Amino acid sequence: MKIEGTALCMGPDIDTDIIIAGRYLRTRDRREWVKHAFEDMDPSLAPRLEGKMIIAGKNFGCGSSREQAAIALKESGVKGVIAPSFARIFYRNAINIGLPVVECDCTCRSGEPVTADLVEGIVTIGERSYRIRPLSPRMLDILSAGGLVEHWRSRR
Amino acid sequence: MNTLSESILGARAGSYVDCRVDRAYVHDGTGVLTLEAWKSMKAETIARPDRVYVLFDHIVPANNSVTAGLQHDLRSFAREKGLNFTDVGTGICHQLMGEGIALPGEIIVGADSHTCTLGAFGAFATGVGATDMAAIWAEGGTWFRVPETIGVNLSGSLSGQAEAKDLALTYVGRLTMDGATYMALEFVGDGVAALSIDSRMTLSNLAVETGAKAGLFYSDDVTRRYLREYGHNIGVQRPAECSYHRELNIDLEDVVPVVAIPPRVDTIKPVADLEGMPLDQVFVGTCTNGRFEDLARFAGIVRGRKVKVRTLIAPSSQKVLTRATESGILHELLKAGCTILPPGCGPCLGAHQGVLGEGEVCLSTANRNFRNRMGVGGEIYLASVATAAASALTGALESPEEAVR
Structure with a gap:
């Protein structure tokens, strides 16, 4: 499984309140979450997320268990998130909704092309290549199916 | 030998297990x-409806008709499927699960990051997201990676006005916001026995602020006595010699009243360093510090005096509120000028009941001080109940050591 996108750099400890604030959660309209993604960090960011590969610092997605955070990124057209470490609930949520997450400590320059091969375990950013631990077979299965819901249905 | 997480999940750290979920x-x-x-x-079906709980606490009662509509659908579903359901005003999910439901040795999942609170009972309790939870509804189980464990060694006893919350913020400061990512914390040592269940819940509650999956106490005589009141006769879990990934030693005598400076829970300073900082709001409550012990402590400090800043108090459950009423504590809070919110999460997540305005500063007994969390442009300082009480009396950050002198 291979994903591609354009690098968008972020710092460490991006919490789920920053990804989508609590005041926007109570709706079934997922476009609301897309519209307000990262609003408290940079209000101009939401419309520019399409096609991006977020490359962040450690502990991405810490804080609340709100799955809306992962959904907001996926629905915004974010291709995946690469970070040295993730908060564990966000990590599971992302896989479960079909948003690739990759553990990798790499140098980010915004705008560079990024490719991540989740099976081979290689991330390429611009000219730089990084070896990562490949995702576990279970995670790959869920991601390849498009998320846990699809994965669950395909097994029935 | 095994850590408590390894014993409960039945495998060594690092392995993946498929487990039946107890609650x-x-x-x-x-x-x-x-x-x-x-x-x-x-x-189509819920595998074990008697083990599934739907507990309304986040925006209660509903703040607008969109929220009300979403709650209406979920409420109807819970009733139709025969799930355990509590409506608005009953209390915060973690508190309710801690009122005689969560038991030692159980595997408990909650769709909320602070599910780790129930580690106070010797349960393996951890937060999951909505889709994981949906699969658990359908299958009755889920998978885990058995975590490595950090042993938090508590020795001695708390002194002066320092309380469990100060200890909790202190260990978060020492471990940092991701120091325990993918791991569990285990609270052990001779300092544990003197800690009440309310205090242990506060300590377990903050575990996720270090990235931890769970924060566990071994059940002991304190746990036994507490759960006996709910009709449970439980055994004690004895810590075995086991290998911890890392150990953190804290002498409780050294713990002083502290605050967590926004926007990070791990930026910890003694209250004494920031004394006199003006406040716009004091908030006491949440799954961290809205229990009876907390309300009683707050009332004990403000008794007979008046608060000088708007002070919101949200009991963590109806049971807590009832006890506060019957014991006269509620009356004392009202006489001191506090505003009582319905049992629930209150303004902690910034949705209603005390949202901050631009430039406002709130001293809160909750667990998160992230940027804009309680309102755009507002700042949240986290502290203990005693610090909140002392500060409410002056309208500025105040050490509790002064207030009770």
Whole structure:
């Protein structure tokens, strides 16, 4: 499984309140979450997320268990998130909704092309290549199916 | 030998296990998405409805008709499927699960990050997202990676006005916001025996602020006595010699009243360093510090005096509120000028009941001080109940050591 996108750099400890604030959660309209993604960090960011590969610092997605955070990124057209470490609930949520997450400590320059091969375990950013631990077979299965819901249905 | 997490999950750290879940709960916030995911799965049934809980606490009562509509659908579903359901005003999910439901040795999942609170009872309790929870509704189980464990060694006893919350913020400061990512914390040592269940819940509650999956206490005589009041006769769990990934030693005598400076829970300073900082609001409550012990402590400090800043108090459950009423504590809080909110999460997540305005500063007994969390442009300082009480009396950050002198 291979994903591609354009690098968008972020710092460490991006919490789920920053990804989508609590005041926007109570709706079934997922476009609301897309519209307000990262609003408290940079209000101009939401419309520019399409096609991006977020490359962040450690502990991405810490804080609340709100799955809306992962959904907001996926629905915004974010291709995946690469970070040295993730908060564990966000990590599971992302896989479960079909948003690739990759553990990798790499140098980010915004705008560079990024490719991540989740099976081979290689991330390429611009000219730089990084070896990562490949995702576990279970995670790959869920991601390849498009998320846990699809994965669950395909097994029935 | 095994850590408590290894014993409960039945495998060594690092291995992946598929487990039956003993109890699974959602609240009005995460329950809506869980229900959506469950419907998308076309699962049709709930594997173990008697083990599933739907507990309304996040925006209670509903703040607008959109929220009310979402809650209405979830409430109807819970009733139709025969799930355990508590409506607005009953209390915060983690508190309710801690009122005689969570038991030592159980595997408990909640669709909320602070599910780790129930580690106070010797349960393996951890937060999951909505889609994970939907699959748990459908299958009755889930998978875990058995975590490595950091042993938090507590020695001695708390002194002066320092309380469990100060200890909790202190260990978060020492471990940092991701120091325990993918791991569990185990609280051990001779300092544990003197800590009440309310205090242990506060300590377990903050575990997730270090990235931890769970924060566990071994059940002991304190746990036994507490659960006996709810009709349970439980055994004690004895810590075995086991290998910890890392150990953190804290002498409780050294713990002083502290605050967590926004926007990070791990930026910890003694209250004494920031004394006199003006406040716009004091908030006491949440799954961290809204229990009876907390309300009684607050009342004990403000008794016979008046608060000088708007002070919001949200009991963590109806049971806590009832006890506060019957013991006269509620009356003392009202006489001191506090505003009492319904049992629930209150303004902690910034949705209603005390949202901050631009430039406002709130001293809160909650667990998160992230940027804009309680309102755009507002700042949250986290502290203990005693510090909140002392500060409410002056309208500025104040050490509790002064207030009780």
